[in-house]
Amino acid sequence: MAQKTSPDKIFETALAVFAKYGFRRTRVEDIATELDIATGTLYRYVKNKKDLYEKTVMFGIKRWQTKVFEAIAGIEDVTEQFIVMAKKGYGYLADDVHLRQILITDPSIFPLTPRKVRFPEIDIASINLIKSILKKGVKKKVFCNIDINMTAELFYSFYVMFIIKTYIKSDGHSTQQMFENGLELILNGLLRKA
Amino acid sequence: MAQKTSPDKIFETALAVFAKYGFRRTRVEDIATELDIATGTLYRYVKNKKDLYEKTVMFGIKRWQTKVFEAIAGIEDVTEQFIVMAKKGYGYLADDVHLRQILITDPSIFPLTPRKVRFPEIDIASINLIKSILKKGVKKKVFCNIDINMTAELFYSFYVMFIIKTYIKSDGHSTQQMFENGLELILNGLLRKA
DNA sequence: TGAAAAAATGAATGTTTTATTCATTTTTTC
DNA sequence: GAAAAAATGAATAAAACATTCATTTTTTCA
Numbered sequence: 001m002a003q004k005t006s007p008d009k010i011f012e013t014a015l016a017v018f019a020k021y022g023f024r025r026t027r028v029e030d031i032a033t034e035l036d037i038a039t040g041t042l043y044r045y046v047k048n049k050k051d052l053y054e055k056t057v058m059f060g061i062k063r064w065q066t067k068v069f070e071a072i073a074g075i076e077d078v079t080e081q082f083i084v085m086a087k088k089g090y091g092y093l094a095d096d097v098h099l100r101q102i103l104i105t106d107p108s109i110f111p112l113t114p115r116k117v118r119f120p121e122i123d124i125a126s127i128n129l130i131k132s133i134l135k136k137g138v139k140k141k142v143f144c145n146i147d148i149n150m151t152a153e154l155f156y157s158f159y160v161m162f163i164i165k166t167y168i169k170s171d172g173h174s175t176q177q178m179f180e181n182g183l184e185l186i187l188n189g190l191l192r193k194a
Numbered sequence: 195m196a197q198k199t200s201p202d203k204i205f206e207t208a209l210a211v212f213a214k215y216g217f218r219r220t221r222v223e224d225i226a227t228e229l230d231i232a233t234g235t236l237y238r239y240v241k242n243k244k245d246l247y248e249k250t251v252m253f254g255i256k257r258w259q260t261k262v263f264e265a266i267a268g269i270e271d272v273t274e275q276f277i278v279m280a281k282k283g284y285g286y287l288a289d290d291v292h293l294r295q296i297l298i299t300d301p302s303i304f305p306l307t308p309r310k311v312r313f314p315e316i317d318i319a320s321i322n323l324i325k326s327i328l329k330k331g332v333k334k335k336v337f338c339n340i341d342i343n344m345t346a347e348l349f350y351s352f353y354v355m356f357i358i359k360t361y362i363k364s365d366g367h368s369t370q371q372m373f374e375n376g377l378e379l380i381l382n383g384l385l386r387k388a
Numbered sequence: 389t390g391a392a393a394a395a396a397t398g399a400a401t402g403t404t405t406t407a408t409t410c411a412t413t414t415t416t417t418c
Numbered sequence: 419g420a421a422a423a424a425a426t427g428a429a430t431a432a433a434a435c436a437t438t439c440a441t442t443t444t445t446t447c448a
Contacts (some may be wrong), residue, residue: 003416003424024434025219028407038426040409049407197445198396218405222436232397234438243436 005037010045011059014052019098022105023053054119057109060099061122067092068129078137079191085133086159086183093163094176103163110160127156134190143190151190158182199231204239205253208246213292216299217247248313251303254293255316261286262323272331273385279327280353280377287357288370297357304354321350328384337384345384352376 010031017031028049032039046052071088075081093100103109108118117123130152137143162179204225211225222243226233240246265282269275287294297303302312311317324346331337356373 005425021219025215027405039407040427041425043408044424197394221434233436234398235396237437238395 005035005041007045008059010035010042011056014056015060015098015102018053018056019101028052057102057106057119058121060096060102061119064089064092064096064099065125065129072133078133078140078142079187082133082137082187082190083183085129087180089159090162090176090179100163110164112164123156126159127152130155137190141192144192146190155186158186199229199235201239202253204229204236205250208250209254209292209296212247212250213295222246251296251300251313252315254290254296255313258283258286258290258293259319259323266327272327272334272336273381276327276331276381276384277377279323280349281374283353284356284370284373294357304358306358317350320353321346324349331384335386338386340384349380352380 013035014031017026017034020026021030028042029039031052032042035042042052046055068085068089072081072084075084093103106118108116109122111117131148134143134146134148134152138145138148162175162182207229208225211220211228214220215224222236223233225246226236229236236246240249262279262283266275266279269278287297300312302310303316305311325342328337328340328342328346332339332342356369356376
């Protein structure tokens with residue numbers, strides 16, 4: 001038998017356990033037990049509980065971001081690239097219930113009021129992706145001549161709002177519906193009128 | 195203002211919190227916070243955390259049993275009384291998600307393997323109710339001349355099995371359906387043939 | 389109103405739980 | 419089969435938690 005466990009397996013399991021109980025209520029032992037390994041073994045992969053949590057969150061996010069990158073990789077048309085980035089990104093997250101639970105629950109990831117953010121890399125990576133698409137669109141004169149930095153951040157806020165909104169349970173309209181509606185509006189504003 | 199809180203309010207809240215996190219993962223402070231009172235105040239009503247839990251469970255059960263008693267109170271016909279006891283009892287429990295969560299999760303309430311039961315009063319009260327209905331039915335010659343004690347325990351086991359079964363998630367048939375099916379069978383066996 | 393009784397508070401304390409380490413054992417590598 | 423890597427879990431340190439109680443606040447009732 002190869003190694004009894006692997007980083008991927010550890011973080012996948014930890015994601016589920018942290019999602020179920022939250023950081024405070026999960027014991028390191030809970031995760032070890034779920035993995036069927038000794039507690040000490042976990043410490044060969046992480047420095048401490050906090051580190052385990054952070055690596056776990058980053059694992060989830062990275063996996064999500066990778067999927068989005070792959071989804072837009074082959075696409076030539078900027079407009080479509082923008083749409084796919086937005087819709088698939090949203091869809092993949094909706095599917096990953098554990099990651100979503102954590103993103104929604106942990107106020108240090110997407111704070112509702114301004115304060116220190118725990119994982120700035122997440123925002124940077126996502127905003128950069130948006131920027132690169134916007135830049136391409138502006139250059140190709142498909143999008144209006146917008147302020148790329150500001151628009152990227154604006155769009156990212158819109159995105160995050162919907163991640164959190166999922167939890168707030170809107171009445172009447174489904175969040176999915178509202179998201180697509182807002183997306184259309186933004187895209188419309190973005191496109192150069194012929 | 196009258197007292198800031200009351201036993202009923204405390205146990206109602208505690209029921210929800212214990213149901214959400216389980217005994218180990220809930221802190222006494224969690225319940226106090228939810229009630230918007232200080233931790234120390236709780237100790238005016240209960241001896242310790244274990245006592246709080248036990249009183250909470252008993253509060254939930256008592257409320258359930260009272261509802262069942264009230265539901266059958268005015269009924270004359272034994273057969274109908276039996277049916278109402280069984281169906282309403284099951285229905286009330288299905289509605290009380292917090293109580294059900296605790297009954298299903300805590301193995302010391304309805305153990306699947308023989309061991310010391312934590313709340314014997316629960317079983318005694320329920321079995322006694324069943325016995326009293328059976329006794330009346332036999333006396334009135336509506337039910338067959340069964341062994342009342344044994345049949346009461348048998349029926350109670352059937353009942354408990356379905357409380358737990360709810361959790362096991364059967365495929366195909368709904369638990370509700372299966373319960374009513376079994377109930378019909380038992381009732382049929384119980385009734386004297388004309 | 390105001391003095392006694394009842395209720396509520398939350399900081400302080402001691403116990404329990406939990407995180408973390410590391411000497412030892414087991415498994416893998418070559 | 420010897421060295422290196424991985425895994426273990428009992429032991430220890432650190433943190434979380436339950437519980438107490440001296441003090442404050444609120445209610446009661448003359």
